[in-house]
Amino acid sequence: MLQFTKSTEYGLIGLVHLADRRGEVVSVREIAGTYKISRRHLGESLKALCRAGLLKSQRGVHGGYRLALEPEQVALSTIVAALEGEPALTSCETDHAESAGCHVEPHCPIRSPIQRIRQGLWRQMEQTSLRALIDEPLALPGAPSPIEHLNLFPRGN
Amino acid sequence: MLQFTKSTEYGLIGLVHLADRRGEVVSVREIAGTYKISRRHLGESLKALCRAGLLKSQRGVHGGYRLALEPEQVALSTIVAALEGEPALTSCETDHAESAGCHVEPHCPIRSPIQRIRQGLWRQMEQTSLRALIDEPLALPGAPSPIEHLNLFPRGN
DNA sequence: GGATATGGCACTAAAATGATGCTGTTTCCG
DNA sequence: CGGAAACAGCATCATTTTAGTGCCATATCC
Ligand code: SF4
Ligand code: SF4
Numbered sequence A, B: 001m002l003q004f005t006k007s008t009e010y011g012l013i014g015l016v017h018l019a020d021r022r023g024e025v026v027s028v029r030e031i032a033g034t035y036k037i038s039r040r041h042l043g044e045s046l047k048a049l050c051r052a053g054l055l056k057s058q059r060g061v062h063g064g065y066r067l068a069l070e071p072e073q074v075a076l077s078t079i080v081a082a083l084e085g086e087p088a089l090t091s092c093e094t095d096h097a098e099s100a101g102c103h104v105e106p107h108c109p110i111r112s113p114i115q116r117i118r119q120g121l122w123r124q125m126e127q128t129s130l131r132a133l134i135d136e137p138l139a140l141p142g143a144p145s146p147i148e149h150l151n152l153f154p155r156g157n
Numbered sequence C: 001g002g003a004t005a006t007g008g009c010a011c012t013a014a015a016a017t018g019a020t021g022c023t024g025t026t027t028c029c030g
Numbered sequence D: 001c002g003g004a005a006a007c008a009g010c011a012t013c014a015t016t017t018t019a020g021t022g023c024c025a026t027a028t029c030c
Helices: A006-020 A028-035 A039-051 A076-084 A111-126 A130-134 B006-020 B028-035 B039-051 B076-084 B111-126 B130-134
Strands: A055-058 A064-067 B055-058 B064-067
Touching (some): A006 A028, A006 A039, A006 A064, A006 A076, A006 A130, A028 A039, A028 A064, A039 A076, A076 A111, A111 B111, A130 B111, B006 B028, B006 B039, B006 B064, B006 B076, B006 B130, B028 B039, B028 B064, B039 B064, B039 B076, B076 B111, B076 B130
Antiparallel strands (some): B055 B064
């Protein structure tokens, strides 16, 4: 349905929260409590981000997580890839080639164009840093694009 | 999982096929046969596109579908909206406000930035016409944008 | 050594999607 | 006229994906 998973949402919330308190080690309990979300589920997301190297963990009684990198260095694409994989858009693009998947592939009329769309989306995420997610000036639609340091659509616009 | 549904894929295949044979009335049977996909499922997608006004149908023994508009006039966003709805990305953006959904909403740190991402994706689809899907010269981003007029989907949300 | 944290899976429940069934209506054509 | 072929509109079932928990191990502080 062209939607982020909850895991991704939780991970993003956690990342933003951790970015706000950079340097500190913050526990899952605290973050989940702040936003009233499932402690366990948030924990799973942060675990995944930790495995992906975006976070560093500290165990033990005063344990928790902290950012492994500066917010400017983390691309949204990396986050999403860690939490729900790269977007595929069509079934023939999935990692495990799924040869059994699609009979159309040899002469599929939409494969290539859709890949272009996907690349555009991916590029947009690559060019959006965690920093950009943080200092969000509540931009409204219609206003000139608030995204300065990234040019999403080189065509027209 | 950030992926188009099969219904959308089928619909797109049908549209591209119909665009190739503009003016003619082509049956679901023929299209499904060409690409070896489920006749029924393709039928459902084309029905939906017909209800959305993108196709015109002709019943009866030599019936089928044909484009209701020129390929230049129909935006990918319109197609996707007809087949799987507008992308929401997060659960708080779904149409039926789902008040019960998210406790975070009042002070959600990621809501607004994610909406920006969604708008960018949507805009990309708005600016991609069916025509652009057809004559796919493996264009790289930077190509001239094909669609100027007709925004069939004045989004409120 | 106990309390509190993360680490890593496996597992169940719920939701979305994929696919099909069924009945009706329209149109052609013999 | 009457049947075949095609779309129209739902309803229904099966499959896949996602959301959410369970369980136990390990690490750290006190
Ligand atoms: S080959 Fe075409 S129809 Fe098959 S999965 Fe890829 S995009 Fe879809
Ligand atoms: S308010 Fe924030 S956490 Fe809640 S659904 Fe929207 S984006 Fe996700």
